[in-house]
Every structure is written in C-alpha cells, then in structure tokens.
Amino acid sequence: MTTVVKVKRTPQDYKWTKPPEWCPGCGHFGVLQALLQVFAELDMDPTRTVLVSGIGCSSRLPHYVRTVSAHTIHGRAIPFAIGLKLANPNLEVIVVGGDGDLFAIGGNHILGAGRRNVDFTVILMDNAVYGLTRGQAGPTLPLGMQPKALSKPNPHADLNPLLVALASGFTFLARSYSYDIKYTAKVIKEAILHKGSAIVQVLSPCVTYNNIMTREWYEKRVYKLDNDPTWDPVVHDEKEDYEKKKRAIEKILEPDRLALGVLYKNELVPTFEERYIAMYDPNYAKIPPALQPVEKDGKSVIDFYKLMADRIL
Amino acid sequence: MTTVVKVKRTPQDYKWTKPPEWCPGCGHFGVLQALLQVFAELDMDPTRTVLVSGIGCSSRLPHYVRTVSAHTIHGRAIPFAIGLKLANPNLEVIVVGGDGDLFAIGGNHILGAGRRNVDFTVILMDNAVYGLTRGQAGPTLPLGMQPKALSKPNPHADLNPLLVALASGFTFLARSYSYDIKYTAKVIKEAILHKGSAIVQVLSPCVTYNNIMTREWYEKRVYKLDNDPTWDPVVHDEKEDYEKKKRAIEKILEPDRLALGVLYKNELVPTFEERYIAMYDPNYAKIPPALQPVEKDGKSVIDFYKLMADRIL
Amino acid sequence: MVEISFLVGGPQGKGVETASIMLIYAVGSAGYYVYGRREFWSNIAGGRHSYFVGKIGDRWPPGGIGNKVKLALLMDGHSVFEHMFHIERGGVAVYNTEEDGKTLDSFMMMSRTAQERLGEFFKKQGLEPTVKSAVEYIKSQGVKVVGLPFNKVLLEIGRKIGVTSPVMLSRFVNTLVVAMGASLLGLPVEYVERGVAFALGRKKEVIEQNKMVAAEVAKLVNERVETLTPRTPEVKRIYWNGNEAVSVGKIMGGVRFISFYPITPSTDDPMFAERKLPYPVLPVAEELKAMERVGAVVLQTEDELAAIAAAAGAAMAGARAATATSGPGMSLMAETISMLGMAELGVVLTLWSRAGPSTGLATRTGQHDLLYSVFIGHGEFPKIVIASGDLEEAFYDAIKAANWADKYQVPVIHLVDKDLSNTFAVMPIPDPYSVKIERPRPVIFPEERNANRYELTEDGLPIRYLPGVSKAVYHVVSLEHDPEGDPDEDAEMVEKMYEKRMRKMELISKEIPEEDKVKYYGPPDADAVIVSWGTTKLQILSALERLKGVGFLQLRLLHPFPADLVKRYLQGKRTLFIEGNYTAQSSMLVRMHTGISADAVAVKYNGRPITMDDVLEAYERFERGEKRIVLEWDL
Amino acid sequence: MVEISFLVGGPQGKGVETASIMLIYAVGSAGYYVYGRREFWSNIAGGRHSYFVGKIGDRWPPGGIGNKVKLALLMDGHSVFEHMFHIERGGVAVYNTEEDGKTLDSFMMMSRTAQERLGEFFKKQGLEPTVKSAVEYIKSQGVKVVGLPFNKVLLEIGRKIGVTSPVMLSRFVNTLVVAMGASLLGLPVEYVERGVAFALGRKKEVIEQNKMVAAEVAKLVNERVETLTPRTPEVKRIYWNGNEAVSVGKIMGGVRFISFYPITPSTDDPMFAERKLPYPVLPVAEELKAMERVGAVVLQTEDELAAIAAAAGAAMAGARAATATSGPGMSLMAETISMLGMAELGVVLTLWSRAGPSTGLATRTGQHDLLYSVFIGHGEFPKIVIASGDLEEAFYDAIKAANWADKYQVPVIHLVDKDLSNTFAVMPIPDPYSVKIERPRPVIFPEERNANRYELTEDGLPIRYLPGVSKAVYHVVSLEHDPEGDPDEDAEMVEKMYEKRMRKMELISKEIPEEDKVKYYGPPDADAVIVSWGTTKLQILSALERLKGVGFLQLRLLHPFPADLVKRYLQGKRTLFIEGNYTAQSSMLVRMHTGISADAVAVKYNGRPITMDDVLEAYERFERGEKRIVLEWDL
Numbered sequence A, B: 001m002t003t004v005v006k007v008k009r010t011p012q013d014y015k016w017t018k019p020p021e022w023c024p025g026c027g028h029f030g031v032l033q034a035l036l037q038v039f040a041e042l043d044m045d046p047t048r049t050v051l052v053s054g055i056g057c058s059s060r061l062p063h064y065v066r067t068v069s070a071h072t073i074h075g076r077a078i079p080f081a082i083g084l085k086l087a088n089p090n091l092e093v094i095v096v097g098g099d100g101d102l103f104a105i106g107g108n109h110i111l112g113a114g115r116r117n118v119d120f121t122v123i124l125m126d127n128a129v130y131g132l133t134r135g136q137a138g139p140t141l142p143l144g145m146q147p148k149a150l151s152k153p154n155p156h157a158d159l160n161p162l163l164v165a166l167a168s169g170f171t172f173l174a175r176s177y178s179y180d181i182k183y184t185a186k187v188i189k190e191a192i193l194h195k196g197s198a199i200v201q202v203l204s205p206c207v208t209y210n211n212i213m214t215r216e217w218y219e220k221r222v223y224k225l226d227n228d229p230t231w232d233p234v235v236h237d238e239k240e241d242y243e244k245k246k247r248a249i250e251k252i253l254e255p256d257r258l259a260l261g262v263l264y265k266n267e268l269v270p271t272f273e274e275r276y277i278a279m280y281d282p283n284y285a286k287i288p289p290a291l292q293p294v295e296k297d298g299k300s301v302i303d304f305y306k307l308m309a310d311r312i313l
Numbered sequence C, D: 001m002v003e004i005s006f007l008v009g010g011p012q013g014k015g016v017e018t019a020s021i022m023l024i025y026a027v028g029s030a031g032y033y034v035y036g037r038r039e040f041w042s043n044i045a046g047g048r049h050s051y052f053v054g055k056i057g058d059r060w061p062p063g064g065i066g067n068k069v070k071l072a073l074l075m076d077g078h079s080v081f082e083h084m085f086h087i088e089r090g091g092v093a094v095y096n097t098e099e100d101g102k103t104l105d106s107f108m109m110m111s112r113t114a115q116e117r118l119g120e121f122f123k124k125q126g127l128e129p130t131v132k133s134a135v136e137y138i139k140s141q142g143v144k145v146v147g148l149p150f151n152k153v154l155l156e157i158g159r160k161i162g163v164t165s166p167v168m169l170s171r172f173v174n175t176l177v178v179a180m181g182a183s184l185l186g187l188p189v190e191y192v193e194r195g196v197a198f199a200l201g202r203k204k205e206v207i208e209q210n211k212m213v214a215a216e217v218a219k220l221v222n223e224r225v226e227t228l229t230p231r232t233p234e235v236k237r238i239y240w241n242g243n244e245a246v247s248v249g250k251i252m253g254g255v256r257f258i259s260f261y262p263i264t265p266s267t268d269d270p271m272f273a274e275r276k277l278p279y280p281v282l283p284v285a286e287e288l289k290a291m292e293r294v295g296a297v298v299l300q301t302e303d304e305l306a307a308i309a310a311a312a313g314a315a316m317a318g319a320r321a322a323t324a325t326s327g328p329g330m331s332l333m334a335e336t337i338s339m340l341g342m343a344e345l346g347v348v349l350t351l352w353s354r355a356g357p358s359t360g361l362a363t364r365t366g367q368h369d370l371l372y373s374v375f376i377g378h379g380e381f382p383k384i385v386i387a388s389g390d391l392e393e394a395f396y397d398a399i400k401a402a403n404w405a406d407k408y409q410v411p412v413i414h415l416v417d418k419d420l421s422n423t424f425a426v427m428p429i430p431d432p433y434s435v436k437i438e439r440p441r442p443v444i445f446p447e448e449r450n451a452n453r454y455e456l457t458e459d460g461l462p463i464r465y466l467p468g469v470s471k472a473v474y475h476v477v478s479l480e481h482d483p484e485g486d487p488d489e490d491a492e493m494v495e496k497m498y499e500k501r502m503r504k505m506e507l508i509s510k511e512i513p514e515e516d517k518v519k520y521y522g523p524p525d526a527d528a529v530i531v532s533w534g535t536t537k538l539q540i541l542s543a544l545e546r547l548k549g550v551g552f553l554q555l556r557l558l559h560p561f562p563a564d565l566v567k568r569y570l571q572g573k574r575t576l577f578i579e580g581n582y583t584a585q586s587s588m589l590v591r592m593h594t595g596i597s598a599d600a601v602a603v604k605y606n607g608r609p610i611t612m613d614d615v616l617e618a619y620e621r622f623e624r625g626e627k628r629i630v631l632e633w634d635l
C-alpha cells in the first residue's frame, strides 16, 4: 500500500451500479462485504485501486465493486495483475479468485508470483468446488469427498494452498472465514498493508454445490490464532525466518483444524519493485513504464544513436 | 514398480543407438549413468518401461536410453506420463526433465500430480538455468545471482521444488547430486520402487551456462542424510505423518545446506490407481483402458441398450 | 400432423429446467417426438432468466423452431416481459396473475439493456411498464392468456396434500405450469405424472406430492388449444441431450480414456461418461467374457493443457482417448494439438463451441470457431475437423471420430456447439452398431527389439505398437526426427518426414466416404443452394419444406476439405451461406478451396441459434438481392 | 560491383559464431556491406555442425544467397563433408589438412541420415569416405582448395606469442580461418584485427593474442581470389541482427513493458532489450528532462501464458506492451490473444516463427504459421498481422506494430522468422525517427467518476483511460458486456458490441497506408508475378534482377487482408507463389479473399530458407508449366 487520500469514503461508496448475482447465502458475499469495509477503512482511491480476477463465481466480485477492475480469463489473473502492477507500481492491485481459478488452472502463476514478491494481494475465495461450472471438485476438496454434483467420490486429494504459496515465496500468508466478515476484513486489511506478495485464503462456502463443507463443517474446525497471545508470525530479523516458516507450516499442516489469522509475515524480503530499482533502473518508481512519455510531437524520445553507439560503423 | 523379468541386463543394454549430445562435463551425464545402472539393477523391461520428458537439454535424455519413450513438449511431460500410466498401469513410467521444464512452465502439473499420487517417478535434473535456450535463469536460481548469460542479476527468487512437491501431495521426496552417480542411482532406485508419486531432485550442474552453481559450489553445500543413523523419513503409521512431514520440511528449508537422500516417504496414501479401483472400477488393474478390446468383428463391445436403459422410451 | 412449438421460461435455478424436462418427457411418454433447447445466463443463480424453447410432433424431427411459439409457460413476471414478442397469434400463454402489478424495473436481474429497451417500448405504446401491461399487449396480438394466482392455488392444493411451508410450496411451480400446459395441450395428466417421476428422480415422497399437484392443477384449466391423443410411436425412442449423445457415441466408439477440465457447455459430456462408469458389455470379446462391465478412465485435470496432454499419453499407451472443451479450452490445447500432429498420436477433441471471443457468452451459442479449428496449432500437420448437424449425426460422428483418430493417428476435432449440447430430445434411437469400429492391430514382435515407429511408409501411417505388449523399443517425439524417432535436422530427412505426415491427408480424403464430407438436400437441379454447416441443419431442412426448389448443401468434413465435391454441388449455382458467426467463415473456407464466392451470406452473432424463421427471412432477403444479411431474432 | 558469397562452417559452440562475426565486422569495417545468416542445430554443444552463409558487397543489400558460395572457410573435417556441394566453380575453400585422414563415420555428431547419404555418394564415385576424398571432389568441381595444418600452424604461432596450452591454441582456430579468408579476399589484416576486437569483446589480452595470430596467418596465405580494397561507404552503417533490429524497433516505438518466456529463435529479442536497460533519451519531453535514461520492465515469466497475460495487464495500466515468442509459445498465448480482442487491449506479439509442427526444428526456419497467425484465438475479434521482409522493414514494422496496438487496442502479430532473427548484417542505418509515434491521449476527468470504457463509439475504439491518472472508475472484461464493462447477454447488446469491435477492422484497413499492405516491384505491366511474403524478399528481389519483366508482389499486411489491392495487382496475371511451407498458405489466403487462384506454387519445407537460386529454379519450372514445385536446396 503506497498512499493516503483525503475524503473519507464509506463501504457504500465502493458499491458498483449493479447488485451481486450470487446464490443467496453464498460465502462470497462475506468477502465482498469485508473488502468494501477495508476499502473504506483505508479510504482507497477507486481510480487507483485495481481489482483483477479470472473466471468463476468468485471472479465476478470486481463487477460489484466501484474501483477500476479487470475480469480476465480463467487462471490468468495473477500474471495480468503483475503486469499491471509492474507497469505502474503506484496502483493498488488486488487479485480475487476461486480455488479453481487460482490453484487449479492458475496454479503455476502462484509459483511464479511467489518468486517475485511483487507488492500486491491475492484473495483466494476457497469453496473447494467449481461453483460457476456447477459444482465439480476444486483443488482443495479432500480425497474421497462427494459433494452433490459428483457422481463418484473425489479421487483427487486436496492440495494445501498456503503451503504452496509459502514454498513459492509469498511473504504474507493468512487465513480467514467468510461468514466472519469482521475478522475477514481485519485479515485482508493487513494483507493489503503488507509490503510484498500477500495471500489470504478465505474459506467461503458454496451453498449450492458444496453440501459437505458447509458453515457447520467449517465452524467445527476453525479457530483464531489471535487467541494465543504468544503467536507472532512476523519475521523481525532474517535469522528468524527459518523458525517462523517452520512454525507457520506447523499450523498450515495441522490435521483436522483450520487456524485463522496471519500465519507468516516477512517484510525483509525485497519486493520485486525494490529489486528492479536496485538492479535494473533507479528511476523505476518515479517514472514507471505506464507513465513514461514515449514521444514528443510524434518523435520517439529514445536516443537511437546513443542506444546503439557500439554498433554504429 | 510392478514386475520382475528373467534375463538379467547390464547398463550397456539400456543404451540407445546414438550417443548423448550434451556438453562435455554436463551434470546430466551423471543422471543418465545412474538411470542405466538402476534399470540394470532392477532388470527393467525396456518395452514396458516408458521414459517421458518435455523439452530441454535434460529432456533429451530418453533419446540416449533403450526403453520406450516420449519426448513431448515443454512443460507437459507430467500430464502426458499420467495419461500413459493411467491408460495402462502395468507400464513403468518415469519422467525426466529440467528445472525449467518441470517447475517453470510445467509447475502446475506438479501441483496436479501431487493430488493424484499416481505410481510414477519424476526426476528433476536441476541446474538452475535453462540450458537448451542458452542459459537464462531457471526457477531454482537464487535471487541476485548472475550466471554468465544474464545481463543483470536475477530479480526472481528461487522456489523450493521439494517443498512445492510436498505441498502438492507427492509421497516420496529425495535429493541427490549428479556427479555422485552411485548415490544418485541408489536414490533413484528407491524412488522407482516407491508405491506412489516420487520426485527426486538431482542437482545437475550446467557447465556451459551456470558458472556460479558449479561442482565446487554444490560440494560445499551437500551432505548425506544417511550419515545420520537416526534419520528415518518413512511414515510407518498415518499418525506419524504430521511429524515426518515437519521433519522433512526442516531439512528441505535448511538454509545454506543441501541434504541428500530420502526426505520423506509415505506408502500409506492410496495411489490413484488404488483409488480408481476402489471408487470407479474394480476391474481397472486387470483390464485397463489401453488393453481393452473395444470391438469384436467391428462391432462395439458396449451394450448400448443396457447402458442407456433408463433413457429408452 | 401434429407440430407444436412451446416455451417454458422462468428464473434460473428455480425449476425451469425441471419443468421443461417434465414437459418433454411427458409428451414423449405419450408417444410424441419432442425436442427443446435451453437458453440460460452464465451465472449460477441470482434470478437471471432462463428458458427452454422446442417443438413437439408426431414425426421426427418435428420441424424447426420459428420465431414464435404456440404455447408459452411463463413461471414469473420477468418471463412475461422476456417473451412478450415470442408467442404466435392463436397461441396461448400461461402466467401467474399475482405478478400483474410488478414493474419492469423491479426485476433487478433482467439485463439492464433489455429493461431500457422495453421501457422505451412501453412508453411508446403509452403503457405502464407492468406485467399486466405486458399481458395486455400479448393479448392484443391474438394470443390467449391463461392466468392463475400461482401461490394462492398452491396454498390451496398444499392444504389438501398436507404441505404448508411456503418454500416447499414454491417448489411446485414447475409442476404447476407443466400441468397447466398439459391441460392446454389436451395431454392426460398421467403423462404429466410420468414426466414428474422422470424429472424428479428418486425422491419418492416429492414425486407423489407433485403428482397430486399436477392432478389438482389439471382440474383448474378447462381451455384447450390442441389435443395430444396418446399414440404409439413407430420406433423405439431415447431421451437424451446433445452432450449425452456425443458422450455415448464416444463410449460406443471405444473411447476408454477421457480427460477434461470443466467448461460450459462441454462438461456434461465427460461427466456423463463418468456417471455411467463402469459400462455394460455384450458377451462378445474373449477377454471380456468374464465381465459384465468395463471401466474407463475419466480424469478431471488441473487445466486444459493437462487434459489434452494426458489424452495424448493415453493414446500412446494404446487407449482410444478423447477430451472435450469449448473455445477457451481449445486455445489452451493448441500446442499439444500440434504435438499430436508431429508425434502422430490420435486424440478426439470434442469442441462444444460457444459464443466468443474470450470468455464471451459462456452459455450462448455461436459458430465462431470454424476457421480456428481448421488452422489451430503452429506448423502444418494432418488433422481432421468434422461438424455435426444434429443429435443423430453427432452420435455417429463421435464414433467415427474415435475410429479416425485411432486409425490415422491424428487429432480429430469434432465440432459441435452449445445449441446442440443443450438440446434435449425424445427421438428415434440411432442404430448404435451401424458404424463399424475400425481398430488396426498393433505389430507384436516375437521377441524384444528396437523398432522404427516413424518408418517412411507409403500411406504415411506410423507403425503401430502397443507398449508393454508389442515387445518393441521405440521413441515417440515432438521434434523432427528420423525413422527411429530421434531428432534429425538433415534437410532431406526433414522433407521426407514432412511429406510422410502430410500424405495422411490424402489417405484421409480418399477413405472418408462422401456422406461424411457433405450432404446435399433438395432438388439436384436447384438453381439456388443454401450452404451451411453444424447445427443450423434442422432449421434449414424445415425451412426447405417451404422453399420448394431450393437446395441445401451441408458441409460436414471441414478439414481435409472436400473441394471437388463442393465444387460439383456449387458450380454454377446461386449460393446463400447461412451461419452463426460474423465473417461467414464457411464461405471463406469454400472460397479458399474452390475459388467459388458466395452470392450472399446470412449471419447471426447475437449468441442465439439460427431459427427456421431466420432461414426463411434470409432466403427472402437473398432473393431480394441483399448480399449480407444479419439475422437478429432473439429466441 | 563487388558481390562475394561466403560460408564459415565448424563444430557448434566451437567458435563458428565468433569467426563469422569477426569476418562480417572486418569486412564491414573496410567499408563494405555484408550480411550472413546462421544455421545451427537445436542442441547446445556436442559437436553438431553449424555455419554462417552470407554475402559481401559494395551496395546494400549485396544480393541474394545462391546455392553455392565463392569462399568457404571450413574449420574441421566435418564441415568439409557438409559443404562439399556448396562451393561454386572458381571459388575457394579453406580447410585443415590435418583432418585429411578422417573418415565420414568418425564424425559421430553428423546426422546419421546425412552420413548414409554421403556414404552412398562416395561409394558411387568409387572413393574412400575420407576428408581427403571430399577435398579431391571439391577440387574436381573447379574449386581452389587452400589447406593448412591448423594445429601445427597454431603451435608455431603459439610459440612466437607465448601460448602453449593446446586448449588455448585451439581457441585461435576461428581467427586463423578468418585471417586465411581475409587474405584470400585481399582484405588488409588491420580489418581482421577490428573484427577480432569486436567479436571478442573486452578481453584485452585475448584480443592481442588473436591479433597476432591473424597477422601471422595472413603471411602464410599468398593466394587471392578477390581484392577488397577498403572503401568509404555512402552512409552511416549499423551492425546488428534481426532479433536486435526488432528489439530496438520496439524500444523506439515506445514499448516499455516486455514479458517473455525464453524460446528459440525469439529470446534474443527481449534479452537485447533487457541488456540495453536503461535506455538513453533525447532531451525532449518535459517529464524526462531531468533524466538521461529511462527504464522499462523486461520480465521473464514462468511460461508463455503468463508472458502475454502480464503484457495485457501492462497494456491496461497504460504502458506500450509487447511479448515475443515462436510457434509453441504462440500456441500457449492463443487464449489471451482472444481476450485482448474482447477486452480491447493492445499488445504486440513478435512471432519469430520456426520450422514446425510442435517442437519441430527449433533452430531452423519455416513460414508455417501464416494462416495460424491470422486465425489464432477462439471467436472472432479484430487483430493485425503484419509480415516483414527484411531487417529494415522489420525495424520499422516493430515501431508501427507498437503504434497500432496502442491506437486500435488490438493484438498485433508481427510475423518474422528464424531466418531473419539470425541474420547478422552491416547495413545502412534505417532512419530511426521516420516512423511517427502515434500515441492517443487518455481521457482525464476533472474529478473522480464512473466511466464507460466500452461506449458504442462510431469508430469502434474504446474510450482510453489511464488508471490512477484519468480519475475514472471503469471495468475491463473478457465476457460480452455492456458499455459499463459488466457482463451482458442481451441479444441486441451482444450484436452491437460485436459490431463495435469488428468496426475496428474497417478503421484499420482504412488507416494503414498502402505500402504497409503490399509492395510491388518490377514492371507494372509484367504478365507474370511472383507472390510471396516475409523473408523471401531479398532473395526474390535479387532473382528479379535476372528475371527481367517479371513482377513481384510482396504481401505485408496479412490481416485485415488488403483484398482490393491484391486483386488490383494480380487480376489477369500469371502468378507464382513462393513460400517456405507445404500448403502454400499465402496462396490460400489470397484465394480466400479474392477468389484468385495461384497458377503455380513453389514451396520449401526442409527447414532451410529459400535462396535466390531456389527462386530462379522455381521461376524456370513455373515457365515450364509445373504447378507445384518443391524446393529442396540445403544451404
């Protein structure tokens, strides 16, 4: 997060002109509410905040929010968002998407993103099914489970999205539960404020197709890390990193329970933007690709002869 | 690994008709040697063993081996191999490939494979660069490093392939070092014998482009887990899994050192083939897709009227 | 001759589908033929409008779908607005009088564009934008409107049958409208009950309640627009939809490995194959004698890249392998399609095309991907593209595609579309055994040996080995190669291998029979010929009944293109190309291969199928001299 | 007029490239124009054979490459075998006499196919398959052969200059052959020294040693086949290759975001842009006054899916964005290309096409992807495809492509190939400022407001906003949408939006000037016209010098296709289409759009570029009445 604006907005100010089209009771409403709340709290500039999504019920979210947005294609929200952010690091970029979008078809871009640590936020709206295509198994659906659209039990095991993100290099990992809007807002806010790549897994039930991982199912399993006063997920010194990662993983892998809250946070890893400034272009932050004038009166601003000086005979 | 053959073969018997075309000294030679050795030790049937690769210097390996093979396209070796194996689980299927092939462009299929635990083996020939395309940064090249083909230091951090594989669900994880052919053979052999999805990361230096992560570089960092007699990576009981995973991760994340050997092994997780038999088709192992007769005298063997009985009016 | 068009409309996810299936099955049970296609929005629920439109008849097919229907069952006020212009003079509409007072803008889930347009309409007509006004307008067009206060009626019936919860009662609306419709059609209530039982599946109690609702409602409707006397059909019939027909075709065709990534409108094809697992077998083949059923792998992959790669691997293993997708997924498969060409592996790709570009209209139809299917994949390589025109053809083509992929070891794109996928029908059973399964046998060596899979054979076909069975050691490869399957860049070898692969195109052209290449309908000496492809077929054939003397050339094999045949049929004719895209792609393809230019094209690209009336309009405007006709009807 | 063809051959990764660059730069320094293209195997080292073949002249361009060369510098015995048939009568070959005794089959890294073929040849000729025999054969063809015992010579020179290690000495072979060649060409040794300095870069000591080697070798060669007197060139010249020319074109054209995934032969394009970062600027624009250099993001992504998606995102952010790839990568980009069409985002995709299908021949050339480029992406959407014929055009086209992507907000495929990518030249500098940079300004609101990016504008162009600057809140989307950018499936809106997008095709056709669409060379009244596209240009133009009276139509804009122009040039002419693919794709495209059929096609698909002699052969066979001519020369 890079700026502050003057006029204080309300969640209402971040509502777009058309209402959500999700099934009544869908977990995704909670994520939307939480986001609107965070945007208001941070008083984010709607013309400088860009929501990027792929395809899925979850990926429709940007259409319900009054910010700039791109509803792209299935699985490609992350690289699109990274291109957008790197072309203009002054933008506030947030990716939202489903488990299918971000961890099935889009999984490879999680791996790519982690390696970069671009200063952006990914919100995974996890319902363990493919809502929009009518309830097939998502990558987070446990082995052998058979929600109603499946004719046979799931022969695939679930992958662990937060562990994958950690293995890739994400520097902020958190989990929340969509029906707890307040807590979700709190966690998302921290993610947005984090310097570096942040991911929040929001458990966000699909009431239409996932008749197993329901409100009841989740509520039996979730608990808040904040309740433990000794829990400190922040890496204060690079030397702590190994330990903090191990502790985060302990929670992430914990069988049968779902810890909510911030699991890991490390702002000591340079962001991609910082690396670029250091290694590629000192003026990058000042005048990034998107804001450069490329011509003057139709003439390229580049000095060709200097650029190619070593090649001219 | 599913069978035993009678005539005992030598490594020489597994050499194909044409010689390798790698640069002299390339780490990949070690992997090839180790493989030939393992094949001979296990006396694998060359007509029933299928090597599958993508594209890269490493992915050329199957052309130097006398087994059935498929040299497919960049990044898709794993799903190709899975299709092959599932169509005929009697085949012995081994994927070989580079860090670029398996963890950059092909990364998503690691995630997909882990969830299935198909009984096959993946050998990652890791040199942290793209050999075949002339030395660009691979996904395992550390942040800020600048091997000779790069004009600027690497702005990407490395991902941890074994941790990604673990997060996805691989049930056998190991690491080796290609110049230690004997040890590499030992580890690969265990991987092939493992029931379930196995991955072996072989540190396999590119002598032409990676002038930083050289023999010397690796030899300063590697050590063998076998030297610790208490090291037992095997999950003997599902209850141990959480602990064994944590211990494996401790090694996998260990800063500055590279543990060689088997890091994690769990044969209690059912393979995809076992799941399929249990949940989809009891005859699957006996008469898998590839071996089914589909017609008799040109007539389909399927009983249409029974198949569609509930739909006939 | 019975021929009744109908429509069932209502809020998405609230029983429209169930109602439609009930009606289709009910009418089918009474001995009629029937089909209906589904139109819906690309989100799950939230109250968007959805409908079925179809045709009932005493012959198959029961004629095309016009721009208006005879019977409209409108489940809510929103539907009344949506279908105001869709009911023919003399037709009948059923609706809920309790919605009379609702205004246009109260339907939040209506497309805002549609709301504005209708708002304008009411304003011009000087009417209030209410359901009541819409009903008045419908009446003014010579349509009989039968209204009932749905909730009140259900409350009363509920009291009788012991159901009081409003939520439960609201679930009866589908049965209610179907029963009303059946009464209007003069269909005895027992058939509605069969429809209810079929559509609601195994929930016994629910079925009983719904049957009671049907019986009660039947009593309330005394009008009648038609009398569907139960009849004995000529032949055995099947109830299925397009996705299912193709899925079953592949199973019959020996496909035993299906990998896919879910995407509308293709998913139901592989999911049907999964649901039916394991498949019952005839006691014919030796190896199967001991079994009653055989399995198949149906694999949901992490993405489409994996889906087709897995199918390619399965093909190498020796299974007949297939995948199914629509445009976005096919785009992701492009690289592997090219690999199939080079490595010489046969995979069937069923392309359930939808309206593009990009995500486009995920649940609407379009014939946008013809040229893309033909030219997809970098480089040049042999490939087959076949387009089916209707359910029966699609079933047979699925079997043929499986044969061809296996025999020629090439990718086969079977081009169907959303329109077909969501067409539900009670129709004559195609002969499931009429297409011969052609399965070449693999070479099996007496003992282990190295083998050349890519021998420079005369017909271009690769040598066929079955890994683990053939005792052959060989290499499959995506690089240009020598006969051994190892990379080779020698200019002469490159040329020979290239030619070897391309020779398969000639073989394919030679071996595929004429009726799979094109079909011609109408008088041979017609001076005007309509040219089209894919699922416009039924609508054009129906229109042809009224356009005496006009010919219709249905293009089926799109690649390799049957240029000579097409020339033979089109040379010297006046041609009108009709298709569901903007650029009249088939006319481009025809010109590319024959030099023959279309005299006129009629195109539609609003996401809706071409109707019979569209065809009639197109032909009329063609005869008036229009060169480019844009069809726009929304039904 | 000076016009000398040359060839430098040797084991891959062992100095062939360095030697060639030395020679090219040396000759260039002496005031000549020169180009050479590189041929190499698709593996890194291991001793495969690689060579450069090119042309030196006193004008630009110095004529086409024939099937044989005047000067051949053969670094090893393997090269002698490879180029036995490549040296013209009266030409000269340089080789290592120490290899005389080596036999054909001792060269393990030769393609086995080639070995067998040559083995046959020697057998037929009754010769032993040795290097010596090959040399004898070469001599028998009227070629002067100059042999030296390379190692012995280097050992002696080494003794003089104080280098004794055999490994070190072997590194001088490239300088040795270049010095021999230069002597034969009568080029003073000081120019070789300039070549040495340029090719070896900053390693001072090494340069000095090599210079000494050059000087010593020069003394050993007394023969001479030509005398390249140093001259003063007419214009300022540049040394670059195709990848670099296009890369610089994009930079000049304002591209500031480049994402890519490495793939041969495209990688050097983005990598050059990365190496040159940050770029020097002219002190013109206000915002840049304070800076000497500007940056750009050059991003290596995890795959091609990410590469083009990132470029799309950057385009939305307002940067001029580009990606570069070849066939396999473009296949992976297909889905996003379609999205660019729907969402209306402009991205330049430089397609460095290579020989397919699939992985095919990664380092060989082919013009296989014309129709694929034109039809790539599911659905119908506006797109531009432009093909460049030579280095200069490629440079300008890169700038134009950047303009068009930005202005029309569509994907622009800039079609170039491996041949061009690996052509190294000393040539006149194209005017870097002659192409005007057209950059439409974004709308900026006085204060924050909701905005309709997809207004139904007359020209079809979307409203342009710069996020974070425009004060506009708006939605970009891949689904069919309303003007606000929200999903809309209303049939009327769908049709309107579709038409709005497609209107851009008309605008593009109207605005792109004629010379970017086609170029015609030769007499306007020619009765025979050669039609071609892409990098055949130079070879055809050179052939044209001998084919008096024949016309040449170069197709440049392939989509939207300039049908009227092409018709105007081809109507009533006898046409011969020449191109590097199997199916004569441009002839198909021309017929698709104009109905005009090729009278003959000459195609080449062995992975090698079409040479000037190929063109002459094709024309001759065309005049003899052949309809399909397959060109086969391997050079």
Ligand SMILES: Cc1ncc(C[n+]2csc(CCOP(=O)(O)OP(=O)(O)O)c2C)c(N)n1
Pocket (backbone or CB within 6 Å): A055, A056, A057, A058, A059, A073, A074, A097, A098, A099, A100, A101, A102, A125, A127, A129, A130, A131, A132, A133, A138, A206, C261, C262, C263, C264, C304, C328, C329, C332, C359
């Ligand atoms: C390339 C491609 N493949 C498949 C689809 C179909 N598709 C749309 S959304 C979706 C999955 C949605 O699941 P998820 O991302 O978990 O979101 P949810 O609907 O559950 O919120 C799929 C498979 C597509 N649009 N594009």
Ligand SMILES: Cc1ncc(C[n+]2csc(CCOP(=O)(O)OP(=O)(O)O)c2C)c(N)n1
Pocket (backbone or CB within 6 Å): B055, B056, B057, B058, B059, B073, B074, B097, B098, B099, B100, B101, B102, B125, B127, B129, B130, B131, B132, B133, B138, B206, D261, D262, D263, D264, D304, D328, D329, D332, D359
């Ligand atoms: C779709 C596609 N993109 C890019 C390439 C180019 N390519 C070939 S090999 C390779 C990387 C090889 O690196 P790695 O897998 O690490 O193998 P190595 O050569 O290092 O052994 C790339 C990018 C390709 N063949 N296909």
Ligand code: SF4
Pocket (backbone or CB within 6 Å): A021, A022, A023, A025, A026, A027, A028, A057, A058, A127, A131, A132, A205, A206, A207, A208, A209, C044, C045
């Ligand atoms: S289908 Fe599931 S995820 Fe989609 S809107 Fe409905 S409840 Fe939500």
Ligand code: SF4
Pocket (backbone or CB within 6 Å): B021, B022, B023, B025, B026, B027, B028, B057, B058, B127, B131, B132, B205, B206, B207, B208, B209, D044, D045
């Ligand atoms: S380039 Fe590197 S990886 Fe490739 S063969 Fe040479 S040393 Fe091995």
Ligand SMILES: [Mg+2]
Pocket (backbone or CB within 6 Å): A056, A098, A099, A100, A125, A126, A127, A128, A129, A130, A131, A138
């Ligand atoms: Mg989901």
Ligand SMILES: [Mg+2]
Pocket (backbone or CB within 6 Å): B056, B098, B099, B100, B125, B126, B127, B128, B129, B130, B131, B138
């Ligand atoms: Mg590598």
